[in-house]
Amino acid sequence: MSSVRTDKEASTTLDDALKPTSRAVDGDAVVRALKPVADDAPEAETTDGFHLVIDALKLNDIDTIFGLPGIPITDLTRMAQAEGMRVISFRHEQHAGNAAAAAGFLTQKPGICLTVSAPGFLNGLTALANATTNCFPMILISGSSEREIVDLQQGDYEEMDQLAIAKPLCKAAFRVLHAEDIGVGIARAIRSALSGRPGGVYLDLPAKLFAQTMDAAKGKASLIKVVDPAPRQIPAPDAVKRALDLLKGAKKPLILLGKGAAYAQADADIRALVEKTGIPYLPMSMAKGLLPDTHVQSAAAARSYVLQEADVVLLIGARLNWLLSHGKGKTWAEDKGAKQFIQIDIAPTEIDSNVAIAAPVIGDIGSCVAALLGGIDAKWAKPPVEWTGAIAERKDKNLSKMAVTLAARPSPMNFHSALSVIRDQVKARPDAIVVNEGANTLDFARSIVDMYEPRKRLDVGTWGIMGIGMGFAVAAAVVTDKPVIAIEGDSAFGFSGMEVETICRYNLPICIIVFNNNGVYRGTDVNASGTADVAPTVFVKNARYDKLMEAFGGVGVNATTADELQKALTEAVASRRPTLINAVIDETAGTESGRITSLNPATAKKK
Ligand code: ADP
Ligand code: TPW
Numbered sequence: 282m283s284s285v286r287t288d289k290e291a292s293t294t295l296d297d298a299l300k301p302t303s304r305a306v307d308g309d310a311v312v313r314a315l316k317p318v319a320d321d322a323p324e325a326e327t328t329d330g331f332h333l334v335i336d337a338l339k340l341n342d343i344d345t346i347f348g349l350p351g352i353p354i355t356d357l358t359r360m361a362q363a364e365g366m367r368v369i370s371f372r373h374e375q376h377a378g379n380a381a382a383a384a385g386f387l388t389q390k391p392g393i394c395l396t397v398s399a400p401g402f403l404n405g406l407t408a409l410a411n412a413t414t415n416c417f418p419m420i421l422i423s424g425s426s427e428r429e430i431v432d433l434q435q436g437d438y439e440e441m442d443q444l445a446i447a448k449p450l451c452k453a454a455f456r457v458l459h460a461e462d463i464g465v466g467i468a469r470a471i472r473s474a475l476s477g478r479p480g481g482v483y484l485d486l487p488a489k490l491f492a493q494t495m496d497a498a499k500g501k502a503s504l505i506k507v508v509d510p511a512p513r514q515i516p517a518p519d520a521v522k523r524a525l526d527l528l529k530g531a532k533k534p535l536i537l538l539g540k541g542a543a544y545a546q547a548d549a550d551i552r553a554l555v556e557k558t559g560i561p562y563l564p565m566s567m568a569k570g571l572l573p574d575t576h577v578q579s580a581a582a583a584r585s586y587v588l589q590e591a592d593v594v595l596l597i598g599a600r601l602n603w604l605l606s607h608g609k610g611k612t613w614a615e616d617k618g619a620k621q622f623i624q625i626d627i628a629p630t631e632i633d634s635n636v637a638i639a640a641p642v643i644g645d646i647g648s649c650v651a652a653l654l655g656g657i658d659a660k661w662a663k664p665p666v667e668w669t670g671a672i673a674e675r676k677d678k679n680l681s682k683m684a685v686t687l688a689a690r691p692s693p694m695n696f697h698s699a700l701s702v703i704r705d706q707v708k709a710r711p712d713a714i715v716v717n718e719g720a721n722t723l724d725f726a727r728s729i730v731d732m733y734e735p736r737k738r739l740d741v742g743t744w745g746i747m748g749i750g751m752g753f754a755v756a757a758a759v760v761t762d763k764p765v766i767a768i769e770g771d772s773a774f775g776f777s778g779m780e781v782e783t784i785c786r787y788n789l790p791i792c793i794i795v796f797n798n799n800g801v802y803r804g805t806d807v808n809a810s811g812t813a814d815v816a817p818t819v820f821v822k823n824a825r826y827d828k829l830m831e832a833f834g835g836v837g838v839n840a841t842t843a844d845e846l847q848k849a850l851t852e853a854v855a856s857r858r859p860t861l862i863n864a865v866i867d868e869t870a871g872t873e874s875g876r877i878t879s880l881n882p883a884t885a886k887k888k
Contacts, residue, residue, distance in 0.1 A: 328500040330460045330491040334422075335361050337467040337504045338393065345759065347371065347380040347752075348395030352438070353424040353488035358395065369759055369787065371752070372779045374401050378408020378421060379752025379777075382481070383739055384760050385418040386544055389511070391474035391482070392419040392756065398426055398488075399439035402447075408752070410450040413481040415742040416541060418474035421447070422484045424491075428458070444485045452480035460493040464504035475511040478628040479544065514627060516644035516652050524595070524623045524640040525656040531593035531621075533668045534560045535580065537605070540567035540742070541598020541626065545646035548735045551597065554650050559663030561587060561672050565599050566717075566740050570732030573711075581728070582683070583675035589614035590671075596624040598646050601635040602743065608636040625649040687729065690843055695870040696725040699796065702847045703768060704730045710764060710854055714739065714757040718750045719770020721871030722796040726768045745877070748776030750793075755780065758789040764854045767793040771820065772801040778829060781861060785833035790857035792850060795826040796866050802875070804868035823865075830861035841865045 328336075334357060338346075345367040350358045362368045371377040374396045381392030392412075396405040402423040409421045423443055430437035448454045453473035457466035466484060474482045495503075528534055536558075542551055552572050555562050561580040564571060572579065580587040589612070601608035601622075608622065609615050623640040624632055632641040642649045663669075687701035703726070707713055711733035717726045717740040732738050739753040747770075754767045774795045784791050798804050799822050806816035827837030838849040840862050853860035872878055 326497040327494040328497045329494045330463060330486075331357050331360050332364075333460055333463040333495075333500050333504070334467070334486070334491075335364050335366065336501070337464050339364070339366065340504050340506050341467070341471055341510075343390060343393060343471075345369065345384065346393045346395050347377040347384070347756065348393075349374050349377055349397070349401060351397035351401060353491060354395055354397055354422075357424075357491060367759065369755065369783070371755075371783055373777070374404035375407050375748060376752035376755070376777045376780050376783075378405040378419070379411070379749045380756035380759070381419040381421070382408055382412035382415065382417040383749075383753040383756035385412065385474070385479070386415070386540075386739070387736055387757065387760050389418070389475070389544070389546060391471055392417075394419060394421045396421065396423045397439070398424050398443065399441040402441065402443050406447065406450060407746075407748075409447065409481040409483060411481075411742065411744055411746055411749070413451050414744050416479050416544070417481070418479040420470045420474055420482045420484055421451070422486060425456075425485050425487045427489060428487055444483070447483035447485070450481075451483050452478075454483040454485070456485035456487070457490060458487065460490060460495045460500065461503050463490070468505035468507050471507050472510050477514075478626075478631075479511075511645070513648050514644040516625075516642045516649045518652075520640070520642050521649075521652045521656065524642050525653060527593055527621055527623055527640045528558070528560075528595060528653075529662070532665060533590055533592045534558075534595065534664055535587050535591035535593070536560050536562035536595045536597065537565070537599050538562060538568035538571055538597050539565045539599025542646055543568045543571055543598070543736050545598060546735075547647035547650050550647065550650045550654055554654050554657070557654065557657050558661060559669070560595070561664070561669060563587060565604065566727045567736075567738055567742070568599070569727075570737045571735045573733040574731035575733070580672050580676070582679045583672045585612070586675050587672060588612050589617070590668075591620060593621045593623065596622060596626075597650065598625065600626075600631060600743075604743070683729070691867070693841065693865055693867045694843060694846070695867050696721055696796065697729065698843045699794075699846055699864050699866060700725055700729040700768075702843050702850060703766065703794065705847070706850050706854060707731065707766065708733070711737070713737065713764045713766050713854060714761060716740070716750055716754045716757060716765060716767040717769075718747055718773040719768075719796060720773075720802050720875035720877075722768060722770035722773065722875075724875040725871075730768070747773045750774060751777035751780035751784065754791045754793070755783060755787070755789060758784075758791050759787070763790070764857060765789070765791040766850070766854070767791060769793055769795050771795050771797045771799070771824070771826070774826065778826075781830050781835065781859070782833045784859045785830070785835045789859060790854075792853035792860040792862065793830070794846070794850065794862045794864050797824065797826060797863050798866040798870060799823070799868040802873050803871050822868075825863055827861050827863040830859065833859075835859035835861060838862045839865070 347369045349371050358368050378394040381394035384392035405421050412419045425443050426437035426440050444456050470482045470484045606612035621639040624638045625642045629643045632638045686697050715738045754765045757765045800820045801818040806818045808816045827839050831837035840846040849862045
């Protein structure tokens with residue numbers, strides 16, 4: 282018989298159960314010998330909700346939890362650590378959630394974020410919604426209050442109907458009420474996060490569940506190792522032929538790589554497709570490095586030109602959303618005639634979401650790119666030189682102009698001089714992971730800092746959200762053990778700045794560079810009302826963010842010149858010590874909202 286105990290029994294035995302009588306037997310399932318009820322009673326080998334959650338995750342090769350402890354999940358974090366999982370404890374759940382999302386993107390395994398009920402859950406929810414928007418697989422596991430009390434709204438500790446709130450903000454949401462269903466709950470969460478278009482999943486675990494006990498063997502048997510959690514989806518041969526025919530007829534073809542292409546880990550085939558077809562390509566920001574940005578076929582330095590001029594565009598894991606001006610308008614020179622699009626995506630409903638797609642290719646990127654490659658033989662005609670030559674000419678001109686700007690050493694530093702130092706460092710350490718947020722800091726870094734390897738750039742993503750910085754940086758360091766360079770606007774950094782303590786606590790090889798120009802966007806705004814308050818976008822002048830890192834034992838450096846920045850950054854990457862460089866930037870540099878000023882309603886109205 283399954284020995285799931287009543288709550289009363291469970292709570293009286295739980296404290297005992299947590300004492301070091303625990304022992305691991307029977308493979309990797311953890312069971313414990315509970316104290317016999319009476320001296321002559323047989324020893325019952327039982328497991329509980331805590332251990333079933335841990336065992337289910339481990340069974341599915343999930344070895345790390347990002348979270349923040351408290352009732353009812355504190356013991357879960359302790360036990361997970363005791364059972365050999367890496368538990369990374371944050372100062373705010375949003376950053377733990379962002380870390381889980383980035384881990385999901387980097388590893389193709391759902392990142393786990395663990396939070397307490399109501400307020401902790403809500404703090405994690407932004408990250409869950411953001412992960413879903415970015416198509417990153419993660420699971421937000423939240424403890425919750427007692428269902429009976431929540432549903433009657435009787436005022437439980439941190440009462441909230443979390444499942445209902447999470448549902449519209451993620452891909453799938455589940456609740457587990459019985460210990461014997463934990464295996465199924467976690468299997469469903471993993472499969473939902475990874476299969477098809479990846480995304481965020483919510484898993485609601487009421488407090489009572491953790492203390493429920495059941496027969497250890499039955500518990501072990503109830504767990505599910507998910508087989509083939511992200512099944513390949515092979516594109517239909519006629520869809521592949523349609524796409525190839527369109528590509529063959531193109532005079533000015535263009536390939537656009539998105540972060541879906543980076544996520545798919547089909548790096549060699551994507552590179553082969555680009556090189557064998559000879560088609561110029563543009564990487565979206567997180568697809569940078571799929572091929573090195575210095576690649577001769579990169580059209581990044583002639584972006585406006587190729588978007589306007591291309592006649593056939595092959596989208597690989599990139600949506601025609603606002604980041605690509607919805608595939609229409611001036612950016613695409615719509616008045617010169619519509620483009621024809623080929624779109625590779627795993628989500629069939631993405632097709633025609635903004636403009637007509639002439640050749641949809643539905644499937645996973647690995648299978649789709651392999652299928653296209655299969656149709657490209659030695660007779661494939663590379664794009665006309667009129668096209669590639671015109672791109673090369675514009676590229677050369679723009680790159681030479683940029684080289685002059687980057688070589689300048691103004692005082693104080695501007696975005697370009699500071700970023701040229703980081704550009705050189707990334708060139709020297711192409712394995713380093715760049716995390717990037719801010720407005721001008723983001724836009725300039727994206728175009729100035731070349732990337733050389735796949736999945737080395739993590740940024741604000743589809744929503745352009747501030748606050749991903751430290752969560753993404755921690756995840757990158759934890760899951761890859763590579764040096765991380767976080768390029769942060771001073772406003773952007775503030776959203777997750779307290780996690781420098783987390784970075785110091787785990788001694789992570791992260792170097793944060795705060796582009797300090799005294800405010801949101803710039804530090805020069807004035808308060809038109811004449812009252813004492815500063816303008817809404819202005820911060821304390823000449824703040825020393827480096828001291829924040831020193832407060833927790835890391836290295837803080839105040840850099841006022843490109844040389845000082847270069848020295849501090851090189852040392853940080855080599856030493857792997859947590860470092861924060863306060864890079865003093867001219868407060869008049871940059872523009873309102875960076876390159877998306879036109880989205881400000883007042884500016885848009887004027888146009
Ligand atoms: P970007 O912001 O870089 O343009 P998006 O996030 O807009 O990229 O687009 C990513 C797209 O990639 C999404 O439409 C998603 O469905 C798709 N995608 C993600 N993973 C895969 C995969 N393995 N195979 C096919 N498509 C994928
Ligand atoms: C969650 C709005 C976009 S960019 C930005 C804000 C507040 C900060 C820009 O200043 P920063 O950068 O970081 O100093 P820089 O390089 O121009 O000096 N809240 C959220 N997300 C967004 N995007 C905002 C607010 C915003």
